[in-house]
Amino acid sequence: MSPNKRNYIFDFDSTLTRVEALDVLAEITLAKNPNKKAIIQEIIDITNLGIDGEISFTESLEKRIQLLNANKADLSSLVSALKKQVSKSIESNKAFFEEFAEDIYVISCGFKEFIDPIVAEYKIPADRVFANTFEFAGDGKIIGFDVDNVLSKHNGKIQCLKNMNLEGEIQVIGDGYSDYVTREAGVADKFFAYTENISRIKTTENADHIAPNLDEFLYINGLPGNISYPKNRIKILLLENVHQDAFNKLSKDGFTVETVSKSLSEAELIEKIKDVHVLGIRSKTNVTKKVVAAAEKLMVVSAFCIGTTQIDLEACKEKGIVVFNAPYSNTRSVVELAIGEIIMLMRSVFQRSTELHSGQWNKTAAGSREVRGKKLGIVGYGNIGKQLSVLAEALGMDVYYYDIEDTLAIGNATKMNELSELLAIADVVTLHVDDNPANKNLFGEKQISEMKEGAYLVNLARGFVVDIAALVVALKSGKLAGAAVDVYPEEPSKNGEFYTDLKGLPNVILTPHVGGSTEEAQRDIADFVPSKIMAYMNSGNTVDAVNFPNIRLPRQTKAHRFLHIHKNVPGVMAKINKILAKYDLNIIGQYLSTDSSVGYVITDLDKEYNKEVIEKLRNIEGTIKFRVLY
Numbered sequence: 290m291s292p293n294k295r296n297y298i299f300d301f302d303s304t305l306t307r308v309e310a311l312d313v314l315a316e317i318t319l320a321k322n323p324n325k326k327a328i329i330q331e332i333i334d335i336t337n338l339g340i341d342g343e344i345s346f347t348e349s350l351e352k353r354i355q356l357l358n359a360n361k362a363d364l365s366s367l368v369s370a371l372k373k374q375v376s377k378s379i380e381s382n383k384a385f386f387e388e389f390a391e392d393i394y395v396i397s398c399g400f401k402e403f404i405d406p407i408v409a410e411y412k413i414p415a416d417r418v419f420a421n422t423f424e425f426a427g428d429g430k431i432i433g434f435d436v437d438n439v440l441s442k443h444n445g446k447i448q449c450l451k452n453m454n455l456e457g458e459i460q461v462i463g464d465g466y467s468d469y470v471t472r473e474a475g476v477a478d479k480f481f482a483y484t485e486n487i488s489r490i491k492t493t494e495n496a497d498h499i500a501p502n503l504d505e506f507l508y509i510n511g512l513p514g515n516i517s518y519p520k521n522r523i524k525i526l527l528l529e530n531v532h533q534d535a536f537n538k539l540s541k542d543g544f545t546v547e548t549v550s551k552s553l554s555e556a557e558l559i560e561k562i563k564d565v566h567v568l569g570i571r572s573k574t575n576v577t578k579k580v581v582a583a584a585e586k587l588m589v590v591s592a593f594c595i596g597t598t599q600i601d602l603e604a605c606k607e608k609g610i611v612v613f614n615a616p617y618s619n620t621r622s623v624v625e626l627a628i629g630e631i632i633m634l635m636r637s638v639f640q641r642s643t644e645l646h647s648g649q650w651n652k653t654a655a656g657s658r659e660v661r662g663k664k665l666g667i668v669g670y671g672n673i674g675k676q677l678s679v680l681a682e683a684l685g686m687d688v689y690y691y692d693i694e695d696t697l698a699i700g701n702a703t704k705m706n707e708l709s710e711l712l713a714i715a716d717v718v719t720l721h722v723d724d725n726p727a728n729k730n731l732f733g734e735k736q737i738s739e740m741k742e743g744a745y746l747v748n749l750a751r752g753f754v755v756d757i758a759a760l761v762v763a764l765k766s767g768k769l770a771g772a773a774v775d776v777y778p779e780e781p782s783k784n785g786e787f788y789t790d791l792k793g794l795p796n797v798i799l800t801p802h803v804g805g806s807t808e809e810a811q812r813d814i815a816d817f818v819p820s821k822i823m824a825y826m827n828s829g830n831t832v833d834a835v836n837f838p839n840i841r842l843p844r845q846t847k848a849h850r851f852l853h854i855h856k857n858v859p860g861v862m863a864k865i866n867k868i869l870a871k872y873d874l875n876i877i878g879q880y881l882s883t884d885s886s887v888g889y890v891i892t893d894l895d896k897e898y899n900k901e902v903i904e905k906l907r908n909i910e911g912t913i914k915f916r917v918l919y
């Protein structure tokens with residue numbers, strides 16, 4: 290016997306398959322039974338009690354078989370159903386089962402009648418499947434099981450393994466407590482709690498290793514797997530109460546995701562970022578140079594919002610960290626709030642409402658006007674500005690806009706060449722410039738003085754765009770008749786106390802940066818951004834990245850993909866190809882995208898290659914990041 294001989298003992302139900310086979314059989318046999326739901330629940334409860342060791346296994350099996358009321362003829366339907374329910378990572382690592390066929394066994398408290406045909410497709414022959422067998426009546430009805438089989442008894446797996454008398458190391462992989470006990474009894478050397486389909490506390494707390502999928506099991510054992518790095522080892526940190534759908538989507542794809550409801554300070558983030566591969570934030574978390582420097586494993590920063598100035602995009606790029614955002618998901622929400630606020634301001638709704646809340650009836654038309662026919666001045670005619678332009682026109686407003694870029698007018702909007710021209714005619718000025726730091730104090734004393742007497746100002750862009758002190762003076766003096774402010778120069782990292790000098794001023798609507806905070810927007814962001822993260826992590830796509838050369842890659846299933854990020858200096862590409870040629874690699878596709886400072890080259894290769902090439906590519910001068918996919 291080889292001293293390194295290892296035996297891999299797999300459980301069947303909820304390990305090799307995603308389901309408990311007897312539950313599936315129940316679905317089949319009870320399809321027309323009016324009490325189906327209750328009986329199936331009873332079967333599931335009994336199954337779990339047996340798995341967790343709460344009742345004896347023999348008892349659990351007897352009870353379930355009685356409830357099942359199954360027949361031999363039902364088993365072929367069961368096998369067909371189970372074939373479609375093989376665990377995802379088992380299916381994708383079929384090659385492992387083929388290559389290590391001699392070392393793999395199945396020990397299950399299920400039944401050979403349905404296990405054998407499923408695992409045969411994974412090169413596990415019937416003589417390496419240890420499981421129970423059914424007892425049939427003359428008409429084919431399943432009436433019981435072979436009670437002499439050790440696997441029909443409590444802790445039967447321990448006895449089964451003893452009887453097998455295997456030589457070498459024994460590793461048991463399963464989801465149940467009955468799998469773990471083999472390790473406790475000393476008949477197995479290692480127990481892997483397999484949690485791809487279900488995670489049971491009694492099993493995981495006792496395991497030598499937790500394997501969320503077969504990729505992890507293979508990785509820990511240094512065995513060849515279908516993917517180069519198990520996804521569960523990729524850690525995603527989502528801050529600032531990002532919508533739950535993002536967590537669900539990313540976890541479902543196999544990543545390990547942690548959520549934190551608030552933003553983190555620089556010092557907190559520096560501490561936390563060390564083992565994070567993907568960071569998700571909203572507008573309050575600053576990803577500074579220092580944070581980037583401390584981020585040893587970081588590959589992606591994703592802004593679950595539009596703005597990205599809270600992220601040091603250049604520092605990220607220099608370190609090969611790709612940044613994504615959600616440029617359109619909350620556009621409509623901001624526009625709707627702007628429209629609502631414009632109407633509320635012009636009708637003094639908040640003043641009337643506050644008066645009534647404090648017991649004052651003040652029915653008056655003074656200073657209350659329709660928006661129809663009024664001039665709306667939009668500063669910043671981008672995604673939000675343009676959509677607002679359309680809705681405002683639909684309300685009968687005359688729209689004027691000013692943008693530093695030469696943007697095309699939508700509908701009947703009028704383009705203004707100078708900001709001062711727009712300020713001089715607008716009844717309401719609304720700010721939708723981007724979050725470029727150059728826009729700091731874009732709106733100060735001078736611009737306000739250029740506005741019409743009694744005009745209104747709306748700021749849903751960024752707090753630093755408006756000089757708050759100048760706005761306060763203008764509101765107090767009556768130069769401006771009102772304002773709506775959603776964003777502030779300094780905003781708190783979490784909900785709680787907040788002070789602004791605008792507090793208490795009449796006809797000023799204050800909101801806590803909620804322009805994009807609607808269920809629709811947050812759900813859409815939680816769909817859009819994770820899809821960008823997954824596209825990059827799983828295939829290398831950088832489409833829509835805000836700081837990186839954009840590249841859309843074809844799907845590649847039967848190939849290895851090398852992703853090489855490097856400084857855009859002369860000669861790197863030539864060096865990459867020289868190395869690829871030296872190792873005689875068969876390139877089936879190569880894609881390159883560059884900007885002035887970074888080059889991103891992706892090479893797809895045939896399956897087989899000399900692993901030395903990885904180190905050679907990693908060591909090319911100018912390399913920023915290198916990784917292999919598949």
Ligand SMILES: NC(=O)C1=CN([C@@H]2O[C@H](COP(=O)(O)OP(=O)(O)OC[C@H]3O[C@@H](n4cnc5c(N)ncnc54)[C@H](O)[C@@H]3O)[C@@H](O)[C@H]2O)C=CC1
Nearest residue numbers: 596669670671672673692693721722723724749750804805
């Ligand atoms: N309050 C909230 O919750 C939200 C706020 N925002 C903020 O809204 C702003 C606009 O967003 P989008 O329309 O999606 O951005 P965008 O990038 O599509 O449009 C911005 C436009 O402003 C123009 N611009 C930049 N500086 C200017 C200046 N000094 N004068 C005139 N025009 C200028 C740009 O050329 C561009 O056309 C951003 O600052 C964003 O962060 C976005 C979503 C939610």
Ligand SMILES: O=C(O)CCC(=O)C(=O)O
Nearest residue numbers: 571572594595596805806
């Ligand atoms: O609510 C958020 O997460 C920030 C919204 C925002 O300002 C943005 O999308 O830029």
